[in-house]
Amino acid sequence: MLKIENLQARIEEKEILKGINLEIKPGEIHAIMGPNGSGKSTLASVLAGREDYEVTGGSVDFLGKDLLEMSPEDRAKEGLFLAFQYPVEIPGVSTTNFIKTAVNEKRKYLGQEPLDAAQFLKTMKEKMKLVEIDQSLLSRSLNEGFSGGEKKRNEIFQMAMLEPKLAILDETDSGLDIDALRIVANGVNQLRSKDNAFLVVTHYQRLLDYIVPDFVHVLYKGRIVRSGTKELALELEEKGYDFIKAELEKETV
Amino acid sequence: MQEENDDILEQITSSEYKYGFVTDIEADEAPKGLSEDIVRFISAKKNEPEWMLEYRLKAYRQWLTMEEPTWPNVQYPAINFQDVIYYSAPKQKVAPNSLDEIDPELRKTFEKLGISLDEQKRISGVAVDAVIDSVSVATTFKEELSKVGVIFCSMSEAIQEHPELIKKYLGSVVPATDNFFSALNAAVFSDGSFCYIPKGVRCPMELSTYFRINAANTGQFERTLIVAEEGSYVSYLEGCTAPMRDENQLHAAVVEIVAMEKAEVKYSTVQNWYPGDKEGKGGIYNFVTKRGICAGDHSKISWTQVETGSSVTWKYPSVILKGDHSIGEFYSVAVTNNFQQADTGTKMVHIGKNTRSRIVSKGISAGKSQNSYRGLVSVAKNASNSRNFSQCDSLLLGDKCGAHTFPYIEVKNNTAIVEHEATTSKIGEDQIFYCNQRGIDTETAVALIINGFAKEVMNQLPMEFAVEAQKLLAISLEGSVG
Ligand SMILES: Nc1ncnc2c1ncn2[C@@H]1O[C@H](COP(=O)(O)OP(=O)(O)O)[C@@H](O)[C@H]1O
Numbered sequence: 245m246l247k248i249e250n251l252q253a254r255i256e257e258k259e260i261l262k263g264i265n266l267e268i269k270p271g272e273i274h275a276i277m278g279p280n281g282s283g284k285s286t287l288a289s290v291l292a293g294r295e296d297y298e299v300t301g302g303s304v305d306f307l308g309k310d311l312l313e314m315s316p317e318d319r320a321k322e323g324l325f326l327a328f329q330y331p332v333e334i335p336g337v338s339t340t341n342f343i344k345t346a347v348n349e350k351r352k353y354l355g356q357e358p359l360d361a362a363q364f365l366k367t368m369k370e371k372m373k374l375v376e377i378d379q380s381l382l383s384r385s386l387n388e389g390f391s392g393g394e395k396k397r398n399e400i401f402q403m404a405m406l407e408p409k410l411a412i413l414d415e416t417d418s419g420l421d422i423d424a425l426r427i428v429a430n431g432v433n434q435l436r437s438k439d440n441a442f443l444v445v446t447h448y449q450r451l452l453d454y455i456v457p458d459f460v461h462v463l464y465k466g467r468i469v470r471s472g473t474k475e476l477a478l479e480l481e482e483k484g485y486d487f488i489k490a491e492l493e494k495e496t497v
Numbered sequence: 498m499q500e501e502n503d504d505i506l507e508q509i510t511s512s513e514y515k516y517g518f519v520t521d522i523e524a525d526e527a528p529k530g531l532s533e534d535i536v537r538f539i540s541a542k543k544n545e546p547e548w549m550l551e552y553r554l555k556a557y558r559q560w561l562t563m564e565e566p567t568w569p570n571v572q573y574p575a576i577n578f579q580d581v582i583y584y585s586a587p588k589q590k591v592a593p594n595s596l597d598e599i600d601p602e603l604r605k606t607f608e609k610l611g612i613s614l615d616e617q618k619r620i621s622g623v624a625v626d627a628v629i630d631s632v633s634v635a636t637t638f639k640e641e642l643s644k645v646g647v648i649f650c651s652m653s654e655a656i657q658e659h660p661e662l663i664k665k666y667l668g669s670v671v672p673a674t675d676n677f678f679s680a681l682n683a684a685v686f687s688d689g690s691f692c693y694i695p696k697g698v699r700c701p702m703e704l705s706t707y708f709r710i711n712a713a714n715t716g717q718f719e720r721t722l723i724v725a726e727e728g729s730y731v732s733y734l735e736g737c738t739a740p741m742r743d744e745n746q747l748h749a750a751v752v753e754i755v756a757m758e759k760a761e762v763k764y765s766t767v768q769n770w771y772p773g774d775k776e777g778k779g780g781i782y783n784f785v786t787k788r789g790i791c792a793g794d795h796s797k798i799s800w801t802q803v804e805t806g807s808s809v810t811w812k813y814p815s816v817i818l819k820g821d822h823s824i825g826e827f828y829s830v831a832v833t834n835n836f837q838q839a840d841t842g843t844k845m846v847h848i849g850k851n852t853r854s855r856i857v858s859k860g861i862s863a864g865k866s867q868n869s870y871r872g873l874v875s876v877a878k879n880a881s882n883s884r885n886f887s888q889c890d891s892l893l894l895g896d897k898c899g900a901h902t903f904p905y906i907e908v909k910n911n912t913a914i915v916e917h918e919a920t921t922s923k924i925g926e927d928q929i930f931y932c933n934q935r936g937i938d939t940e941t942a943v944a945l946i947i948n949g950f951a952k953e954v955m956n957q958l959p960m961e962f963a964v965e966a967q968k969l970l971a972i973s974l975e976g977s978v979g
């Protein structure tokens with residue numbers, strides 16, 4: 245589904261990603277962990293097509309297409325979704341209207357008829373249950389005045405509505421209390437299928453108790469320095485990131 | 498509504514001003530320039546009674562002593578008032594006695610603009626007065642309206658047919674001496690609409706006037722007068738477009754509204770005069786005086802405007818709240834892009850007791866444009882328990898444009914409550930990227946955001962206009978982001 249090879253990217257002359265290799269197959273859940281500032285959000289942004297980042301090398305294949313050649317909106321319509329670490333507020337635009345526009349833009353791209361009001365409402369009702377989100381929240385301006393937890397749940401709700409092939413969750417767990425965390429994880433687990441895949445970026449292993457990954461990667465200073473199964477996450481949790489740092493220093497000496 | 502929203506977004510395809518065509522039709526024009534002779538020429542062309550000519554000449558002499566205002570926050574080269582043609586009428590083979598006799602070219606022009614002069618073809622009942630350059634070419638649904646006593650006709654016709662009403666009300670809200678441009682208008686106005694709603698009548702359909710400048714080098718000086726008698730109601734719409742020309746053209750209109758006791762007038766404008774090109778060449782100078790008076794108790798006047806056109810706009814639709822418990826409203830969306838400049842707002846003059854006013858102004862600036870809100874709320878000594886609420890929001894696209902707010906408040910009664918809120922926000926790259934990431938392209942994202950921003954005002958527009966206006970907003974801002 246996704247094949248990243250030797251991906252390098254920088255922002256304002258600063259090298260951040262220094263050669264990322266990662267392959268994700270349909271049905272898999274990958275977790276990316278790493279200390280703050282290691283480049284996790286940068287990787288997510290580069291995959292989503294944020295222009296601030298300059299790709300300086302490498303390639304990304306997404307479902308047989310050159311991802312890096314596509315506009316951000318086409319990437320989305322091809323089935324890439326990013327749940328933002330910091331979702332933005334858009335005053336005056338109701339969440340419902342926003343999602344409806346997004347859903348129908350995607351349908352148009354795929355040559356499908358737009359959903360009419362009744363169909364849309366029906367789908368929305370189903371997905372609302374999934375993430376235990378309230379109608380009243382969706383009538384309000386997008387993310388405006390939402391609590392941290394509401395914003396994150398809204399991201400997962402949008403994901404549910406758009407049914408992406410690959411969803412990247414950037415620290416969706418941070419700032420969530422345990423109940424909200426369970427709701428978010430529950431949403432992801434229910435959306436999981438053999439045809440889609442998830443890339444879960446997280447700082448803590450806590451989330452991985454709920455969303456069990458097939459693979460765990462550690463990103464450090466712009467490189468994936470360790471890959472393993474979910475046990476790696478537990479080891480990290482136990483020993484902290486310093487242990488990785490120490491090990492790496494040993495290796496480079 | 499949602500459905501329409503989506504349609505509108507889909508229709509944003511061309512970024513050019515789509516009303517910029519010229520109708521090839523012979524015109525009957527006055528020579529360039531302004532003098533007493535020209536004023537007499539216009540009056541004679543219209544076969545006006547002596548009192549009307551006198552009114553014009555007085556205004557003209559007054560104008561000669563006045564100076565063009567310089568206080569608005571706009572800049573444009575000095576206008577040479579001797580280089581303007583003050584009268585231009587499309588030559589029709591015969592004067593039309595009925596709608597069927599209208600020159601096919603003219604008919605086509607209005608069809609192109611989406612306005613049918615065919616009464617049968619109108620699905621929604623909207624009566625139209627179509628004005629090209631200096632004259633009204635057609636007014637629809639006249640007979641149907643006259644059955645309930647509503648007079649809706651061109652100003653020229655009103656001067657002939659209803660001289661008593663015109664004598665009584667013309668200039669009663671905006672005197673010729675009010676300002677430089679209103680004096681100019683009073684001297685040379687050529688046409689416009691007159692509408693009179695008798696006591697207790699709820700006008701059975703929307704009334705609208707569609708203004709079109711066609712001829713080169715001409716100015717348009719229309720005059721609109723609306724009189725709503727006791728307990729009556731009317732909703733009135735005004736639309737305007739012009740061809741794309743390299744020279745600037747002058748539009749100096751005057752609109753007067755009189756609302757008697759318990760009468761209500763809703764006046765909506767979608768102003769889409771040619772704004773000039775991307776380099777700021779050409780476009781209409783839109784210098785307009787609009788004012789209504791709530792003459793009777795419990796009367797209400799509501800202005801709604803969507804201003805997307807003109808290269809320079811100078812316009813302050815105002816309400817004089819004379820009657821006790823009267824209400825004035827001003828809802829405005831002003832969009833400026835490229836090199837457009839707008840200085841617009843309102844005046845709410847509270848004179849009666851328990852009067853209320855509400856101002857909602859949404860300014861959207863893009864490109865290198867300048868957008869100013871200028872508003873005055875004044876409360877007279879005897880206007881006890883008056884209230885005003887003003888909300889002025891600005892939205893910026895990019896960082897080369899400007900938004901300015903000049904709210905003036907004069908309160909002479911200490912029981913009055915005057916509230917003013919203002920915000921300035923920017924469409925951020927992160928908002929656009931967020932939309933992009935959801936599969937929404939940048940143009941659509943901008944349209945979504947600005948329609949959200951302007952929603953409160955758009956909701957005030959009659960349905961048929963709202964759809965048109967939403968499209969316009971999106972189109973005027975095309976290419977301004979990303
Ligand atoms: N817009 C930016 N301008 C400059 N540096 C940035 C910008 N965004 C991120 N960085 C830098 O890139 C590095 C990686 O950041 P980020 O990808 O956000 O890390 P993580 O998500 O792993 O915490 C950090 O050193 C951060 O300071």
Ligand SMILES: [Mg+2]
Nearest residue numbers: 284285329415
């Ligand atoms: Mg991050």
